[in-house]
Amino acid sequence: MNWELLVKIIREEATPAEQAAFGNWLESAVENRNTYEAVKARYHTIEQIIAKDTVQEEWEKVMPRLASPAPVAPANRWYWLRYAAAAAVVVLIGVSAAWFLRESQPPASVVTPQLVTIQATRQEKKMVVLPDSSVIWLHYNASVQYDLHTFNKTSRQLQLTGEAFFDVMPAVNKPFTVQTSHLKITVLGTSFHIMTGAGDVEEVTVATGKVNVHGTHIHADVLPLQKLTYHPEIGVAVIGSSTLANATALKDNQLIFYKDNAGSMTAKIEQWYHRKVVVQGDFHHKVALTGSITDNGIREVLNGLGYQAGFTYKMTTDSIFIYPE
Structure with missing residues (x-):
């Protein structure tokens, strides 16, 4: 908008063509109407100030005439004041327009996280390929959650609940971070296993590469074929050795046993299937299981273990009852 035209409109000095152009501009946006009303109000305020100044000016004109017989032609400041007012209004118009434009601008966009949650069920494990091609x-x-807006763009961060095996695609400038209830695991490109939720004890077992683990009172690097066991209630972590088979057992769908007695066998069943195991009676012989069994379903696994260890079983929704033979 031509600011001089806006002043002419306010002073009712515009031609019909100028009035038509002004009308089109006024109706084109709400902000234009707001600007016009604000500037018009400011202009009339200035007009009132000019009127007061003019009264004083006229009094100053009379005073010399009363003091001297010689007429003095007073400088005509009225038109100067008019032009000054117009200039002031133009400045105000610019300020007002800038203010209204600023106010009319939409607020800085706040990107709402678009959280993606992937959940395995009680009956079925799940393999997930992430946007960065990590698996x-x-x-x-178990479940993982990440922000679709930022993952593999500004970062590679996700939240894990439960147990999972990660095969991370290398990306030097984008560390891959897994947050659990108690630990923050950071890698660049490696494969590792995380177990959470078993009495709050958390385990990180590395298959390949190096993993950095950070938590309360702990900051440690875990190397290939090592397992870190963290006890959050006392803030203590223990790093021990592991095997590749143990590290990749979840990915390979294998239950691994090594000289497991009845107690450790039932603990692994309980942890693997998330069901309480209740042993009814005592084993009458020593149990020492070594080997692996493919998870083709809970009944097939229990049938195989029952044959090896000597027990029968019954299942309910939440429990497994084992009866030693």
């Missing part, structure tokens, strides 16, 4: 094998009931 996750989720154990029963």
